Amino acid sequence: MHWLLWSVVIITVLMTTTAWALWLERKLAARMGSRLGPTMVGRHGLLQPIADLLKLLQKEDILPEAADGALFNLAPILTAVFAIATVAVVPFGEGVIAADLDIGVLWVLAFGGLMVIPVWMAGWASNNKFALLGGMRAVAQAVSYEVPLVLASMVPVILAGSMSMTDIVHYQQQHSWIALWPTLPGLPAFLLFLLASLAESNRIPFDIPEAESELVAGVSTEYTGMKFGLFYMAEYIHTLVSSAIGAALFLGGWSGPFAPGLHWMLLKTLGLFVFIYVVRWTLLRFRQDQLMRLAWVWLVPMGLVLVFMAAVVVVWGGA
Amino acid sequence: MAVDETARNYTHPLYDTLLAAPGLNVLAGSVDQLLTWGLKNSLWIFPMATSCCGIEFMAASASRVDLDRMGTIPRATPRQADVMVVAGTITVKMAPRVKKLWDQMPEPKWCVAMGSCAISGDFYRDLYPTVPGIDTVIPVDVYIPGCPPNPEAVMAGMLRLQEKIALVRQGLFPPHGSSKEDRPETAKMANPAVRRLLDPARDAAITAHQVTLAGTPSPDTVDSPPLPVDASTAGSADRDLEALLRDRFGVTEFPKDAPPLVDAAFHVELARTLRDRGFRQYVTCVASHWPGDPETFEVATVLRSTGSGSQLAAWRVRVAAGEPVDSLCGVFAGADWQEREQFDLVGLRFAGHPDLRRVMMPEDYVGHPLRRDFASDAPCAPWR
Amino acid sequence: MGYPLDTLRALGVTLKNLVRPPTTVEYPKVTRPRSERYRASFALLHDENNEELCIGCLACERICPSQVIAITAGPKIQSVTTGKKRGTATDFTLDLTACIFCELCVQVCPTDAIIMTRTQEDPGFSREDLVLTMDKLYKNEKDRPAAWGNATKLLGMQEQEAKKDE
Amino acid sequence: MATASLAAIVFVLISAVVASSLVVAAKLLRVRAKVDSPLKRRTYECGEEPLGPTWIQFHPRYYVVALVFVIFDLEAAFLLPWSLIVRELGMAGVIEVAVFALILMLGWAYAVKKDALKWQ
């Protein structure tokens, strides 16, 4: 039953990490803008996420009269569930995994794709135009980038000959990080994966669905209190989990010298997370049609080419 | 530990239950402290930034003062905000919207009035379009003086709000003991007559007005503005304006200190002529009301030639009250909004204007405030 | 330049700023030094003999564009020090709720009685908290550092050379 | 049923419990307004009353995006089993799959040429 233990541990750690990842992001963003970020709530503002959580828990719950109540209330929960559930197949160390499914990569992709449903649900159920536009944009963007994401993640699968994340990490332990070698499908595939993950988790330059300068707050425009909190949390969980998956698929997961595997995995995850946020606080955003064009015209064929390149590498290397 | 229920518009069921249960007072106390701490330290701001103070509010969020240090995040939607910072003048056209956005914020919520305009309406306070202080519309918790308050003062105001939140939860608010009305300063205030109308009757009136306004949302029926006229035939600026006016438009007097007065019949023709002679930029038009006998209106139009040695061309036309002036919309696209504004404020009609609606004042406003016979302190507020 | 290079260049800028020291001044803990002329609130002054300088001439009340000053002129009294007759103000209110801090009242004061101070008033819980009554104004003389300007200096600055021409 | 599958299902259940527990906690802790304004539950639209319906009929072009996505997702679903046995099938497999992909890319080329994937 150690998997049950790991499940509980992983979820707990994920939730707490998310809270302080939020803090980390605020601090990082602040420092990038010559500011200090939270300093007054607890030492270095470390208690800020707790205060936010307590505040959100107390806020009044408003259900707009024109909204579809059931879907409106269900959407944030589903968003959080799908965001958390993705992490089930991510190995954080040798055996440190909640469910070592041999279709790990597929599980990740499937849940990533599912995220579309609650987001659209939230947008539609709010009966708010900004939310609806945000929801439509979110769906269009997520489905567009799902295809490159699938194709990019197929590269490690082909190289390792397995969909299990543990196997992929093992493969990288024996050979090398896929992002490094074979460089040709490896590095571009990693970048493609990163790009598609950014888009899937709605991060700049792909944050069109919640583009607050246009759509006020996107799908979450009508949400108050903890329901909004769940969206907010899910967003960060999604980014964290995407970083973890990227680390496992392309950066060798827990493999690394000197220190225990868990440290390496967390370090790589955090590194990717910070990278995503540094990019977020640096770039402006694209327009929706430009994004879609980028995905369909460039990234999809590029993904296919990478997949076949990986296959050729495997066939020739194996022969 | 008595909580002053009058100070807030919400109940806290869990806390109330704990308080009611025997022997749980201590627990209730610590839970309350924790919850209050949470409320205090996570104040998400809904910036109701309308004017100058909004810029200083932005400066307060920027790097030098950095409101984020105390955990504030500006939210664009009222649904996720805790504090409405009213930064800037609130007009009667805007006030119902502010009230509505305030209503749309979830409890517990607070309001900070930032700067003179939000507090009292500033020097605009007794003018026709301005609300004399946002506290006549929604309850305000903290007043930050200044015009605009500097960013540090905004921070001070937010810290003061934290203080107040704690005081309210401990039942120590209002701190003065006596009610607001008894305070001697009241009598000395620049505009003491305007009180926060906390009475529910008035809130209901405002709300009812909005609900009726909201009753008929209809797609806009107004057409898009006319296509701009192609002025590509324009030549170079004519320097001999006086000769032109004298020869073609029969102007005889050229006052030293004012633009020449042209017969109203020539208004459009003159504009077109000047445009073709290089005065292609529409600068402005000014209508003025001259009561007396006979009551007249005057419109001064200013055009400009562009580029090196730019020159102004200005003239006036005068019409009797009640008569319209020909619209220049057919000559200059810019005349559209300018003439609308003059119509709205001065009450002069423009013949041939495609879209002569109010532009500054609310659609249902009656009167034209820039007429000389409109008292400069006549209040106007359709919802008042 | 393509997207990747542009992105790297932009990242270069933000990362450079990441290592620059932040410009934040931690306000309640540290107060940023203000310029000498900084004007934030008001004070009424006493002269060196501790006599109130305000003579109740209403010049500031008249010039105030925002009409926030209300003065009740008192009876003429004989000055203790100079022995001359002078006016007084029995009440002086400056309502900060509508003040625009334009410094005109300071400029027109014939006796340099009203000046501005360099620290701002605290935010209040009610409009009444922001009314500067006579007591508060005289209290500000002691509590708050004075700004550079008073009527003499301001007028001197503006009329110094102009007088020469006359 | 494999342990891993069971673990995965249980994991989803646990995450559901965690997510809903937050909502339940909020239900317990949140405040209730004493006086309710009728405007509170109106849809937010920049402070104005909402104009016209929100749930309008959307333009068909949105549908094309979803459609192309599903088709490509399906393609991926067919590629995945192959990706595990690339080594085993060798070049022949690569070519077979390449033909499969190329045929689909014809459709892609058509859609791109017709600008069907443009978001408006």
Add this chain to the structure above:
Amino acid sequence: MMQVAFGLVAACLLLAALFSIGSKNLVHGVLWLGATLAMTAVLYLMLDAPFLAGIQLLLYVGGVMTLMVFGVMLTRRHADLAVLREQRRKSRGAFVAAALFGTLAGATVTTPGLDAPAAGSATTVELGRALLTEHLLAFEVVSVLLLGALIGSVVLARKRDFGATR
């Protein structure tokens, strides 16, 4: 233990299916269909077919659902989504469905040899091998089918698209 789990999943699945048919609101109906499909994925996991479960989630719940949701949004003003249904058709439908279920259930229960122990599902590797060897032709034909669907739908949906483009 296993039986209880199956019972729960089966109950959820059937309920969701019923709701998806019976829901008055079309959007709800489609979302209930999503729930049905998700429960089916759980069933696949219980049947040791994790690959199909994953595909079910990815394609059906993530993909087809999106498609149908979009379909709902563009075939009809979804402000009034109530699905028309006549009482007569309802009872007739119920009768036919019940009869069909009776037949099917009867056949299933009476068929011998259905209680054989599980032989174990095919792994994904085996599936891939089968697809690219035994079912190669079908595999390639699928691509043609999808091509047809793609082009057909693009043609249908883009027809009479109107201006306002850049």
Add this chain to the structure above:
Amino acid sequence: MTPYLLLAAALFCVGVYGLLTQRHGIGILVSIELMVNAANINLVTFAHFRGGTAGPALALFALALTVAEVAVGLAILLLLYRQKGDVQVDDAKELRQ
């Protein structure tokens, strides 16, 4: 094995019921989805209990078919809606002619 088959049968019948009662085009598509799903459950069940790769392979192909069916079905509904302004299938019998 029996309970799985019974479940599939029940699901299929729900689909049939829906097919017979729904008049809205999308409702009919939903019903068809349910029926295909029931068939897929059967395929997977048999594959699980009897072994072999035919079951999952067939299920995969069924998936592909369903996707194509939904895609084209919705597109046709769309066309219908353009012509009729409605998607009540009974009213659009002329499509068959």
Add this chain to the structure above:
Amino acid sequence: MSAPQPQHRIELAVHEGEGDLMLVNFGPQHPSTHGVFRIKLLLDGEIVVKAVPYPGFLHRGVEKLAERLTFTQLGPIVDKNDYIAPMTNEQAIFMAFEKLLGIEVPRRARWMRTLFAELQRVASHLLWLGTFALDLGGALGGGATVFLYCFRERELVLDLFEEVTGARFHYNTHTMGGNRHDLPAGYAQKVHATLDVIAARLVEYEHLTSTNRIFDVRTRGVGTISSELALGLGLTGPVLRASGVDHDLRRDAPYGAYDEVPVNVMTETSGDCLARALVRIREMTESIRLARALIDGMPEGPICGAKAIKTPTQFKAASGQVYVGIETPRGELGTYVIAGGNERGAAPYRLKIRPPSYHAMSVLPYVLPGHMVSDVVAILGSLDPIMGEVDR
């Protein structure tokens, strides 16, 4: 990319079954309307079919106030109109009053006013760049970072103003006939130090915005305004210059010290958002150059050519009509004064302020149709509207 001419009446060919149009309120309270401004948008999907702007949510009646207040009192009042560039507001109104009253402004005061105006232009354009980036990049992204940088440097300029006037924002430093505050000792060094910092940082902003590909694709070809439309609508300032009209009052109708310190006018031809952005960014460099030249050549002498303000009714004009336009960061800020207000003529009879932003906003119905919702934000931001000025 669209042809450089205004997109106007788009036929509302709504076919049955082709999708409804959606009517959306954009504002009055919206993060990207730069204050309180409302646009009713008719959307086809995400494309704007029709846009109807509604200004007036900040109409505060300054022009009515001018009937009541005297010439001397109006200085601090007009500060609040264009609250991004209060210095130029004061300058504009006092220049009109001085022309009306025939008051000569000493040379030093003219140079000081010009120096302030150029510094104000830098501050104003910095704020514009920050908020424009905010529109394009969002408050939770790169836009916010650019915004923070711009505000950081804007604070430096405000510090310079505070040094002279004692106020950060609404200075009331111009007065009838000159300036109220003289430059403090050592001011030139401070100005140079500040401008050094800003000039160096401008390159950084360009890396984040104007020379970045994402900025480019978001702004190029978006919101194109032709020169004819721009002239006809009375657009001025950077918006006009971006449309290819080489017109700048500082050069073409010099006032202040501009006849002694020549100005290089920045123009672009394409008339889109990118052109407007580039014009403003280049104007910042030019203004820095001008400010340096002005502070270096600052003449000695009196700073005020009239008696300092002592009473409200000090200055009187019973008749006359005067129009004076100056080039503020947003374009031609005009003041039309008709004298003879109060019985003794101490107040204007009618004051009309011609705000460049009001004209700029009137272009919206012409350029918005055909663009996407995201572009609405970009176009609005590129016009650099200040609602205090639009509505007064």
